[in-house]
Amino acid sequence: MYSDNLTIDRIIAAYRARRPLFLKGPPGYAKTDQVHQASDIIAVHPEWWKHLDDGTGWQGVVVRRLAQMVDATEFIGMPDIEGNGAGNSNSRYSVWRYPKSLPRHGCGIFFLDEFNLADQSLQAVSRQLIDSFKISLCDYEMPRGFSIVGA
Secondary structure (H helix, E strand, C coil): CCHHHHHHHHHHHHHHCCCCCCCCCCCCCCCHHHHHHHHHHHHHCCHCCCCCCCCCCEEEEEEEEHHHCCHHHHCCEEEECCCCCCCCCCCCCCEECCCCCCCCCCCCEEEEEEEHHHHHHHHHHHHHHHCCCCCCHHHHCCCCCCEEECC
């Protein structure tokens, strides 16, 4: 396994600054391992993340391998209809069903792996998340305690 301390330091600095980071390197360069190593270091320094915690704690690394997804709905979920339409209001409304892999609480690193191999629709949604920590289509916002690393 190749380990680059400078890359790990940059991942940590990006987390602390709540800035997205994109790692570049050939396959087998251990980018995933470096993200996990940085997460392990951040986890033992709660002074870096505790002020952003919503009570859920350090979640570690959440990995999404974009090249293995079929389309954007696999990444961001799908709309659904709620409400029973009964009573005076006949209220039925749409809600967004997020996949369990999209962080909604806590602190950690959201790792978007295989970005360059992903479908263009996935790249577009991922870029929006990287740029603003939000996805407007589904009204999703990354928890304050998460940072984003792409590779």
